[in-house]
Amino acid sequence: MTLATPNPIVCLRGIDKTYASGFLALKNVNLDxxxxxxxxxxxxxxxxxxxxxxxxxxxxxASSGTVSADGHDTVRDYRAARATIGLVPQELHTDAFESVWxxxxxxxxxxxxxxxxxxxxxxxxxxxxxxxxxxxxxxxSGGMKRRVLxxxxxxxxxxxxxxxxxxxGVDVELRHDMWRMVRELRVxxxxxxxxxxxxxxxxxxxxxxxxxxxGELIVVEDKDALMRKLGKKQLSLTLRHPxxxxxxxxxxxxxELSEDGQTLVYTFDSQKEETGIADLLRLMSKHGxxxxxxxxSESSLEDIFVSLIHQSNTVNS
Amino acid sequence: MNIHGILAIYRFEMARTFRTVAQSVAAxxxxxxxxxxxxxxxxxxxxxxINGVSYGAFIIPGLVMLSLLNESISNASFGIxxxxxxxxxxxxxxxxxxxxxxxxGYVGAAATKSVMLGLLILATARMFVPYExxxxxxxxxxxxxxxxxxxLFGFIIGLWADNFQKLQVIPMLIVTPLTFLGGxxxxxxxxxxxxxxxxxxxxVVYLISGFRWSFYGIADVNIAVSIGMTLGFLVACLTFVWWxxxxxxxxxx
Numbered sequence: 001m002t003l004a005t006p007n008p009i010v011c012l013r014g015i016d017k018t019y020a021s022g023f024l025a026l027k028n029v030n031l032d033x034x035x036x037x038x039x040x041x042x043x044x045x046x047x048x049x050x051x052x053x054x055x056x057x058x059x060x061x062a063s064s065g066t067v068s069a070d071g072h073d074t075v076r077d078y079r080a081a082r083a084t085i086g087l088v089p090q091e092l093h094t095d096a097f098e099s100v101w102x103x104x105x106x107x108x109x110x111x112x113x114x115x116x117x118x119x120x121x122x123x124x125x126x127x128x129x130x131x132x133x134x135x136x137x138x139x140x141s142g143g144m145k146r147r148v149l150x151x152x153x154x155x156x157x158x159x160x161x162x163x164x165x166x167x168x169g170v171d172v173e174l175r176h177d178m179w180r181m182v183r184e185l186r187v188x189x190x191x192x193x194x195x196x197x198x199x200x201x202x203x204x205x206x207x208x209x210x211x212x213x214x215g216e217l218i219v220v221e222d223k224d225a226l227m228r229k230l231g232k233k234q235l236s237l238t239l240r241h242p243x244x245x246x247x248x249x250x251x252x253x254x255x256e257l258s259e260d261g262q263t264l265v266y267t268f269d270s271q272k273e274e275t276g277i278a279d280l281l282r283l284m285s286k287h288g289x290x291x292x293x294x295x296x297s298e299s300s301l302e303d304i305f306v307s308l309i310h311q312s313n314t315v316n317s
Numbered sequence: 318m319n320i321h322g323i324l325a326i327y328r329f330e331m332a333r334t335f336r337t338v339a340q341s342v343a344a345x346x347x348x349x350x351x352x353x354x355x356x357x358x359x360x361x362x363x364x365x366x367i368n369g370v371s372y373g374a375f376i377i378p379g380l381v382m383l384s385l386l387n388e389s390i391s392n393a394s395f396g397i398x399x400x401x402x403x404x405x406x407x408x409x410x411x412x413x414x415x416x417x418x419x420x421x422g423y424v425g426a427a428a429t430k431s432v433m434l435g436l437l438i439l440a441t442a443r444m445f446v447p448y449e450x451x452x453x454x455x456x457x458x459x460x461x462x463x464x465x466x467x468x469l470f471g472f473i474i475g476l477w478a479d480n481f482q483k484l485q486v487i488p489m490l491i492v493t494p495l496t497f498l499g500g501x502x503x504x505x506x507x508x509x510x511x512x513x514x515x516x517x518x519x520x521v522v523y524l525i526s527g528f529r530w531s532f533y534g535i536a537d538v539n540i541a542v543s544i545g546m547t548l549g550f551l552v553a554c555l556t557f558v559w560w561x562x563x564x565x566x567x568x569x570x
Contacts, residue, residue: 020570057410058411059407059410059411059570060570061569079413079414079415082411082413083413087408087411089404089407091404093403093405094403094405097336098329102329102332105325108325109324110325110326110409110412110414111321111412112319112320112321112412113321
């Protein structure tokens with residue numbers, strides 16, 4: 001699948017990755033990430049999300065294909081490309097014996113930036129780490145270590161920030177702080193690519209969604225468009241008297257009866273001009289089916305994600 | 318060139334030394350002092366001169382080399398192994414830094430520490446045994462060249478090792494025996510003719526011989542051969558490190 005945009009900040013073409021063990025981790029991945037967007041990459045464990053991020057960042061070699069970051073090829077012009085990228089890895093890899101201040105100073109220097117104590121102070125204050133600047137990393141909690149990794153990734157003022165499962169193992173407060181910071185970074189013009197298992201967060205935060213399954217990018221879509229296109233709406237009617245089966249005249253409708261016969265669920269496409277609800281209610285009245293309550297619900301991104309992965313697995317098998 | 322990147326690595330590694338000063342500096346100085354007391358004073362006083370040099374003074378270059386080799390390998394191998402082991406290597410691999418710049422940072426810091434330690438041991442030796450340095454420039458040149466070469470070798474061991482046992486196995490089972498058998502405590506001319514030939518396959522012989530020549534003007538092998546062998550090993554190590562970074566050997570999957 002290719003989704004070309006006019007001025008992408010990250011551009012992947014024909015990326016394949018086969019590990020030495022023979023495991024095919026990525027198959028012909030083509031993807032453009034827009035400048036200034038929040039892009040959420042979703043996929044089950046082992047789908048290839050981290051491999052894809054590692055290839056863009058230079059940690060893993062692609063078997064074939066090209067990657068550019070901010071217009072620079074990540075292999076031929078790796079210096080310019082990597083200088084634009086910050087990475088927060090999934091695992092809490094830290095220098096246990098270093099202080100917070102020393103480690104972010106190191107990160108800024110490593111990425112070729114001159115020292116700038118004022119900027120680093122701002123980063124630490126934004127992440128509520130300033131009071132911990134002299135603490136050894138080994139003395140910090142898991143959540144604090146996660147903040148340190150974010151501070152390290154931001155130390156060289158990257159244009160592109162990769163957050164690989166940043167919410168894993170952090171408490172609610174930190175998660176909210178983190179997403180507030182992500183939104184602020186986006187406002188400042190940073191492009192953010194994140195992978196997450198908290199799909200509601202992707203639903204809440206992302207501008208676009210990519211779904212990867214078994215190394216293949218199966219969907220790349222504007223989040224709202226994806227929700228509209230693949231999302232379903234349902235009307236649940238709680239019946240006054242339980243039913244044993246749906247009358248023949250109603251069976252052509254997309255209806256499901258609950259096991260206890262108490263609830264009738266009608267699934268419809270909310271984007272269509274004619275939802276069929278009026279017709280359904282008329283037919284129910286005709287058959288003397290009364291209801292005492294009704295409520296409507298919409299598919300979450302999680303429902304869509306599960307459905308896409310299920311479809312992909314069915315096609316592959 | 319990523320000067321800030323080189324300096325960041327260099328300072329990071331030097332800070333590690335000063336944080337572990339007892340292990341990095343005090344331990345090798347104490348060990349070498351014990352050698353001087355036992356071999357230089359206690360046993361050396363009962364031994365005759367070798368090529369006109371007292372035994373206590375004769376062993377100084379060899380003992381300095383013994384520490385220099387061990388510390389160069391240990392510092393540089395640990396420097397690159399630890400980020401691999403702790404997982405923080407991701408930052409180096411994703412940074413806009415070339416293999417040469419990374420090597421200057423890591424190997425430069427390891428070699429600096431080794432040279433400082435070598436000079437400290439020489440100063441310590443002065444407290445036990447009087448000695449002269451006939452060629453101070455060449456003495457420092459050998460010290461520096463050996464420190465850089467064996468720091469590079471240590472860097473390779475650190476790249477190759479994927480556990481602590483592998484990190485120790487080459488220094489303990491190969492380098493230390495080669496150093497002891499490389500003429501640290503004797504002149505190879507004191508060996509039977511056959512072993513004199515065999516010992517020439519030991520690269521440490523050339524280092525100790527050249528280093529000793531810079532002190533006393535006496536050498537077991539030609540000084541030019543000593544320099545040539547050391548430079549050859551340096552080039553071989555550099556080539557391997559270049560290849561390792563180019564292919565991602567033990568670094569990139």
